Amino acid sequence: MAIIDTFRFTDAEYESRLARTREAMEKAGVDVLITSDPSNMAWLTGYDGWSFYVHQAVIIGPTGEPVWFGREQDAQGALRTTYMAEADIICYPDYFVQSNERHPMDYLAAKLTERAWHTGRIGVEMDNYWFSARGYRALSDGLANELVDITGLVNWLRGIKSPAELDRMRKAARIVERMHARIADKVEPGMRKCDLVADIYDAALRYDEEWGYGGDYPAIVPLLPSGTDAAAPHLTWDDKPMKTGEGTFFEIAGCFRRYHCPLSRTIFLGKPTQQFLDAEKAVLEGMEMGLEAARAGNTCEDIANAFFDVLRKWGITKNNRTGYPIGLSYPPDWGERTCSLRPGDTTVLQPGMTFHFMTGLWLDDFGFEITESIAITDGAPECLADVPRKLIVKD
Amino acid sequence: MAIIDTFRFTDAEYESRLARTREAMEKAGVDVLITSDPSNMAWLTGYDGWSFYVHQAVIIGPTGEPVWFGREQDAQGALRTTYMAEADIICYPDYFVQSNERHPMDYLAAKLTERAWHTGRIGVEMDNYWFSARGYRALSDGLANELVDITGLVNWLRGIKSPAELDRMRKAARIVERMHARIADKVEPGMRKCDLVADIYDAALRYDEEWGYGGDYPAIVPLLPSGTDAAAPHLTWDDKPMKTGEGTFFEIAGCFRRYHCPLSRTIFLGKPTQQFLDAEKAVLEGMEMGLEAARAGNTCEDIANAFFDVLRKWGITKNNRTGYPIGLSYPPDWGERTCSLRPGDTTVLQPGMTFHFMTGLWLDDFGFEITESIAITDGAPECLADVPRKLIVKD
Numbered sequence: 158m159a160i161i162d163t164f165r166f167t168d169a170e171y172e173s174r175l176a177r178t179r180e181a182m183e184k185a186g187v188d189v190l191i192t193s194d195p196s197n198m199a200w201l202t203g204y205d206g207w208s209f210y211v212h213q214a215v216i217i218g219p220t221g222e223p224v225w226f227g228r229e230q231d232a233q234g235a236l237r238t239t240y241m242a243e244a245d246i247i248c249y250p251d252y253f254v255q256s257n258e259r260h261p262m263d264y265l266a267a268k269l270t271e272r273a274w275h276t277g278r279i280g281v282e283m284d285n286y287w288f289s290a291r292g293y294r295a296l297s298d299g300l301a302n303e304l305v306d307i308t309g310l311v312n313w314l315r316g317i318k319s320p321a322e323l324d325r326m327r328k329a330a331r332i333v334e335r336m337h338a339r340i341a342d343k344v345e346p347g348m349r350k351c352d353l354v355a356d357i358y359d360a361a362l363r364y365d366e367e368w369g370y371g372g373d374y375p376a377i378v379p380l381l382p383s384g385t386d387a388a389a390p391h392l393t394w395d396d397k398p399m400k401t402g403e404g405t406f407f408e409i410a411g412c413f414r415r416y417h418c419p420l421s422r423t424i425f426l427g428k429p430t431q432q433f434l435d436a437e438k439a440v441l442e443g444m445e446m447g448l449e450a451a452r453a454g455n456t457c458e459d460i461a462n463a464f465f466d467v468l469r470k471w472g473i474t475k476n477n478r479t480g481y482p483i484g485l486s487y488p489p490d491w492g493e494r495t496c497s498l499r500p501g502d503t504t505v506l507q508p509g510m511t512f513h514f515m516t517g518l519w520l521d522d523f524g525f526e527i528t529e530s531i532a533i534t535d536g537a538p539e540c541l542a543d544v545p546r547k548l549i550v551k552d
Numbered sequence: 553m554a555i556i557d558t559f560r561f562t563d564a565e566y567e568s569r570l571a572r573t574r575e576a577m578e579k580a581g582v583d584v585l586i587t588s589d590p591s592n593m594a595w596l597t598g599y600d601g602w603s604f605y606v607h608q609a610v611i612i613g614p615t616g617e618p619v620w621f622g623r624e625q626d627a628q629g630a631l632r633t634t635y636m637a638e639a640d641i642i643c644y645p646d647y648f649v650q651s652n653e654r655h656p657m658d659y660l661a662a663k664l665t666e667r668a669w670h671t672g673r674i675g676v677e678m679d680n681y682w683f684s685a686r687g688y689r690a691l692s693d694g695l696a697n698e699l700v701d702i703t704g705l706v707n708w709l710r711g712i713k714s715p716a717e718l719d720r721m722r723k724a725a726r727i728v729e730r731m732h733a734r735i736a737d738k739v740e741p742g743m744r745k746c747d748l749v750a751d752i753y754d755a756a757l758r759y760d761e762e763w764g765y766g767g768d769y770p771a772i773v774p775l776l777p778s779g780t781d782a783a784a785p786h787l788t789w790d791d792k793p794m795k796t797g798e799g800t801f802f803e804i805a806g807c808f809r810r811y812h813c814p815l816s817r818t819i820f821l822g823k824p825t826q827q828f829l830d831a832e833k834a835v836l837e838g839m840e841m842g843l844e845a846a847r848a849g850n851t852c853e854d855i856a857n858a859f860f861d862v863l864r865k866w867g868i869t870k871n872n873r874t875g876y877p878i879g880l881s882y883p884p885d886w887g888e889r890t891c892s893l894r895p896g897d898t899t900v901l902q903p904g905m906t907f908h909f910m911t912g913l914w915l916d917d918f919g920f921e922i923t924e925s926i927a928i929t930d931g932a933p934e935c936l937a938d939v940p941r942k943l944i945v946k947d
Contacts, residue, residue: 161781163790206786207772210681210885230872230914233784251872252896255889257704260679284655284686286605290678291701293685306686309652349759351766358753364744364791371746371791377602378769386556389628391601395558396759396766477625477646488883490605494650501647519625 160237164414165203166321171240174201177314178217187305188277189269190217191296193287195487197311198225199415202241206234209287209487211254212261218274226265228254262292266299275300280307286489312495316482317509323532325416326484326511330530330542332372332411333420336360337544344551346401346426350394354379357409373412375419376491380408387524390517401427406517406526410491411542417483417491418541419513421526424549435471436525437548440516443467444529444546447479447498447514451531451538457502464516465500473518480515483530506533511541555632559809560598561716566635569596572709573612582700583672584664585612586691588682590882592706593620594810597636601629604682604882606649607656613669621660623649657687661694670695675702681884707890711877712904718927720811721879721906725925725937727767727806728815731755732939739946741796741821745789749774752804768807770814771886775803782919785912796822799943801912801921805886806937812878812886813936814908816921819944830866831920832943835911838862839924839941842874842893842909846926846933852897859911860895868913875910878925901928906936 178201182190192198195209202215202223213227225235225246232248235241249264269275281296282288283306297304318326339360344353357379364371382392384403399405403426410419425433447464461479468475480498483491491513496504498512510533517526527546531538573596577585587593590604597610597618608622620630620641627643630636644659664670676691677683678701692699713721734755739748752774759766777787779798794800798821805814820828842859856874863870875893878886886908891899893907905928912921922941926933 161787161790163792205788206784207775207788207884208786210772210887230785233914234786237781237784237787252894254873255876255887255892281685283689284684286681286684288685289680290676290683290685290688291703292679293688294678308686349766351757351759351768355754355757358757359750362746362750362753364746371744373746374773374788377605380602386632389601389632390625391603391629392556392632393600393602393769395556397558478649481650489602492605492650497650499647519628 164205164238168240170319170321171201171203174314175217175223178311181310181314182217182280185280185305185307185310186278187280187307188219189274189279190307190310191279191281192311193282194285194311195287196315196485199487200311200315200485202239204235205238205415206231208234212292213287214265216269218272219277260291260295262295263299266296269300276302278302278305280305280310282308284308309495312493315484315493316495317507318484318511318532319509322416322484323509323511325413326418326532326541328368328370328413329411329416329418331368332361332413333409333418334411334542334544336409336411337407337420337422340407341424341549344399344424344426347398349396349398350381351396353381353399354394361411370413373414375410375412375417376486376488377410381405382524385522388519388522390519390524399426404429404433404523404525406524408517408526415485415487417486418530419483419491419528420530420542420544421517421528422544422549423525423527424551426551428552429548429550432523433525433548436473436518437527439468439471439473440518440525440527441546444514444516444527447516448529448531448538451506451514451533453506453508453533453535455506457496457498457504457506458500460514461498461500461502473520475518478515480512483511483513508534559600559633560635563635565714565716566596566598569709570612570618573706576705576709577612577675580675580700580702580705581673582675582702583614584669584674585702585705586674586676587706588677589680589707590682591710591880594882595706595710595880597634599630600633600810601626603629607687608682609660613667614672655686655690657690658694661691664695671697673697673700675700675705677703679703704890707888710879710888711890712902713879713906713927714904717811717879718904718906720808721813721927721936723763723765723808724806724811724813726763727756727808728804728813729806729937729939731804731806732802732815732817735802736819736944739794739819739821742793744791744793745776746791748776748794749789756806765808768809770805770807770812771881771883772805776800777919780917783914783917785914785919794821799824799828799918799920801919803912803921810880810882812881813925814878814886814923815925815937815939816912816923817939817944818920818922819946821946823947824943824945827918828920828943831868831913832922834863834866834868835913835920835922836941839909839911839922842911843924843926843933846901846909846928848901848903848928848930850901852891852893852899852901853895855909856893856895856897868915870913873910875907878906878908903929
């Protein structure tokens with residue numbers, strides 16, 4: 158159907174994604190794949206909508222078109238945003254929603270049985286926000302065969318971006334550039350954080366006549382803790398004024414039609430302390446080395462080790478990963494949850510892979526983030542956005 | 553600790569919540585409760601932060617203080633936003649994050665065993681976004697006893713709001729009033745939807761000098777489909793211009809320190825069709841009857857039946873629930889996922905309960921939403937926000 162085509166890719170692109178998924182299913186020995194991750198659902202079919210707070214899935218059987226499964230009222234969204242025909246949409250009545258007596262996966266088990274898709278090896282995403290332990294049990298009880306864990310199977314296929322996907326991420330990069338420019342322009346002592354966030358959303362969303370597009374919602378809200386609170390990486394904001402003598406990191410992303418370009422910068426109001434100046438030097442030098450290692454044929458851990466080596470030289474311990482793959486995402490995470498840039502991850506880098514090189518430091522009494530989103534190419538990595546790579550000081 | 557006190561309630565309030573939780577645990581025959589729902593975690597301890605994309609939980613053992621469990625880097629957030637001491641914080645090393653070899657619940661099982669909390673009946677939220685099927689299996693494998701499903705146990709306790717919670721919801725109501733006023737002021741044919749959403753966020757967030765506060769992020773982004781697309785309830789927005797001759801519903805919420813006041817209105821640009829005028833009459837008449845039934849001692853289904861009876865008189869079928877409890881929430885849902893306003897739900901209404909009376913219609917070729925958020929009192933329900941209850945026409 159696809160009445161709404163704003164968010165969609167070409168039919169050929171969806172066909173290729175489906176073919177690659179079926180190959181991976183065969184390799185994993187899976188006859189039927191059930192994916193509940195909204196990013197996977199969107200990647201496979203174009204499905205878009207804020208309906209992931211109820212149980213839903215895209216199901217790929219041994220043959221034929223994918224099937225959309227969800228709440229009755231959301232079938233209208235599926236018909237509008239995907240290429241699917243009404244016959245390929247299974248929806249459960251509303252009294253299954255958030256019920257203590259009935260589970261949508263009971264319903265799905267019955268429907269799979271009707272299609273004779275219940276006897277093969279059925280893959281489900283066992284470590285995903287959108288497929289619960291009770292859902293697993295309900296589906297398991299309702300089907301003849303044991304379920305197989307295929308967490309990440311589709312996520313891994315999403316890792317290498319097509320040219321059309323890279324185009325969206327570059328458009329998102331223009332947005333995040335605008336967001337950081339706005340922050341640098343507006344932030345000053347006394348400005349309330351909630352007002353600054355209003356400005357950040359404004360820069361994230363407004364239509365630009367020259368670009369010919371506006372923004373979508375990022376999968377994570379702005380994170381902008383200040384001073385010693387910036388030791389905690391995941392605080393959002395409050396309505397208190399910004400203060401002189403404090404550093405604040407801004408972890409934000411531009412988003413264009415669900416594709417993300419995350420990017421962080423740190424701003425110091427007043428004269429920066431030596432702590433911040435040292436962190437800047439260490440992180441920038443480490444990033445140079447990490448970017449140098451971000452080449453096809455190298456591995457995820459090569460980037461991480463190159464970065465961590467420099468930090469160690471500066472006496473800084475960062476005991477968390479330094480990046481993750483990015484692209485199409487829905488809340489709560491703009492990462493793809495497959496590989497990570499950390500020691501021990503030997504995933505080989507290939508052209509078209511995209512990462513948030515997350516070089517943030519969260520130390521005892523301050524936080525510091527200068528990051529880049531990159532695409533792996535045949536040569537040096539492409540930094541998707543162009544935002545001055547430095548500690549921003551407003552005195 | 554609680555270095556940041558912006559979001560916190562009094563110690564007495566947290567003590568009372570903990571005591572009520574222990575009572576409910578005893579009733580459910582549970583010795584240890586593990587809650588992964590960020591709204592439950594916040595309600596019990598004050599914990600706040602966008603860290604729910606990794607595994608985390610609050611654990612209540614048979615005696616003593618609650619325990620916070622999460623990623624190492626997020627311990628800083630726990631120390632800052634909760635009343636908890638460092639000794640009550642268990643955090644797992646970063647190499648457990650999104651790993652294919654290790655699961656944070658392996659780590660938790662070992663830690664519970666160290667505390668000798670592994671032999672009793674251990675309750676987990678089996679139908680919750682934040683506790684996966686693989687997490688269930690890892691925890692199950694690592695503990696001596698079978699896990700008990702306590703989905704919703706804490707959510708149900710959140711149902712009746714304290715005066716301090718109602719105060720936050722009333723503050724959120726001022727915000728949603730401002731958001732709807734802004735929409736009505738700004739919307740016009742040719743305005744791009746993404747620009748309108750920028751205005752909606754601006755009205756949702758900015759500090760108001762008279763109120764003395766600004767806004768927080770709502771758990772759901774604005775939903776504002778137009779024309780026939782409004783038949784789908786959960787579409788977000790694009791960057792296309794608003795059109796004359798189309799109706800658009802605006803499903804939004806004000807949010808103050810994680811407490812929500814959702815409220816929807818519909819705007820028609822141009823001369824509204826008879827379809828919209830009829831929907832307005834039916835919904836407003838039905839809402840009057842529903843609000844009349846929203847009294848302590850009545851049940852959830854009484855409200856729904858009163859509303860549906862009027863719709864039937866107008867020949868309108870709404871085959872989905874007409875509301876849900878609201879309050880403290882994190883994405884992906886501002887509902888509490890306990891009772892629902894629908895036939896068959898005999899939950900008794902009590903003073904202090906709060907609901908989004910979700911009277912939206914999503915029909916074949918259009919959508920229509922005029923809703924209210926209400927608090928149950930000793931008398932007539934309190935409509936939290938005061939937004940003109942009518943179809944808004946801009947000609």
